[in-house]
Amino acid sequence: MKYLALFFTFTTFALAAKLPANQEKCAPGNSNCLLKVANEIISKGKTGYAEIGLPVLDPLRIEKLNIEQGGESPVNLKIYLKNVDMSGLSDVKFNKIEGFSANYDKEKTEFRFRYPVLNIYGPYKMEGRVLVLPVQGNGIMNLTMYDNDIVYKVQTKKVVKNGKDYIQIDKSKLDFVTPSLTVHFGNLFNGNKELGETTNRFFNENWKDILKEIKPAISESIAAVYQALINNVLSNIPQEELFAV
Numbered sequence: 067m068k069y070l071a072l073f074f075t076f077t078t079f080a081l082a083a084k085l086p087a088n089q090e091k092c093a094p095g096n097s098n099c100l101l102k103v104a105n106e107i108i109s110k111g112k113t114g115y116a117e118i119g120l121p122v123l124d125p126l127r128i129e130k131l132n133i134e135q136g137g138e139s140p141v142n143l144k145i146y147l148k149n150v151d152m153s154g155l156s157d158v159k160f161n162k163i164e165g166f167s168a169n170y171d172k173e174k175t176e177f178r179f180r181y182p183v184l185n186i187y188g189p190y191k192m193e194g195r196v197l198v199l200p201v202q203g204n205g206i207m208n209l210t211m212y213d214n215d216i217v218y219k220v221q222t223k224k225v226v227k228n229g230k231d232y233i234q235i236d237k238s239k240l241d242f243v244t245p246s247l248t249v250h251f252g253n254l255f256n257g258n259k260e261l262g263e264t265t266n267r268f269f270n271e272n273w274k275d276i277l278k279e280i281k282p283a284i285s286e287s288i289a290a291v292y293q294a295l296i297n298n299v300l301s302n303i304p305q306e307e308l309f310a311v
């Protein structure tokens with residue numbers, strides 16, 4: 067399986083160097099406080115929180131996401147997404163943050179959170195075979211997952227910039243469990259209505275088996291998006307400013 071994800075929606079803001087005075091800070095590793103503050107900050111993603119380098123999160127534009135799934139898999143599929151919008155991130159609820167301590171160099175931190183609704187909408191192209199069904203299409207994809215539970219594990223490292231220490235995510239890994247998913251691919255088989263409806267019905271009836279095959283690619287792509295977002299914020303604020311002392 068090969069995949070490629072590119073995500074360039076936000077410009078890096080000028081160094082804020084300080085958190086806004088009214089931004090609550092947490093002691094390093096204080097999980098309850100981190101949870102509360104993270105939930106407040108993510109909800110500000112509705113309009114963006116420029117002071118800390120957080121762009122408008124809804125929607126997030128993903129410029130390119132290519133998934134090429136083949137080999138021995140029952141899903142033999144190439145999916146190319148271009149300029150798709152991912153929405154729902156600002157409604158995320160964190161329910162666990164474990165880590166982010168004073169020993170953040172090579173530290174593992176785990177985030178657990180739930181998306182009530184995660185939607186990906188925009189142009190797709192695909193071709194291949196899914197289980198027994200050949201598929202081909204070029205149009206608009208609308209994919210929605212409900213109550214999506216995410217476990218996002220990161221390893222942080224220390225980066226020194228202009229004599230100041232910053233926390234950055236070095237590696238990250240994501241897994242998710244979704245109990246409910248709907249998807250619609252527009253313009254399948256050059257607009258052949260009957261084949262299009264059959265194929266969309268097939269996708270919606272068999273999404274669990276299909277998702278199992280392409281999940282690693284989706285997980286890695288989304289992990290990369292989160293890593294870019296969080297690092298953008300953390301590269302704005304020196305470590306000494308980040309935590310309450």
Ligand SMILES: *[C@@H]1O[C@H](CO)[C@@H](O)[C@H](O)[C@H]1NC(C)=O
Pocket residue numbers: 187208209210248
């Ligand atoms: C995408 O699908 C969801 C779920 O079926 C639906 O609520 C939403 O309106 C659709 N979006 C668009 C733009 O059609």
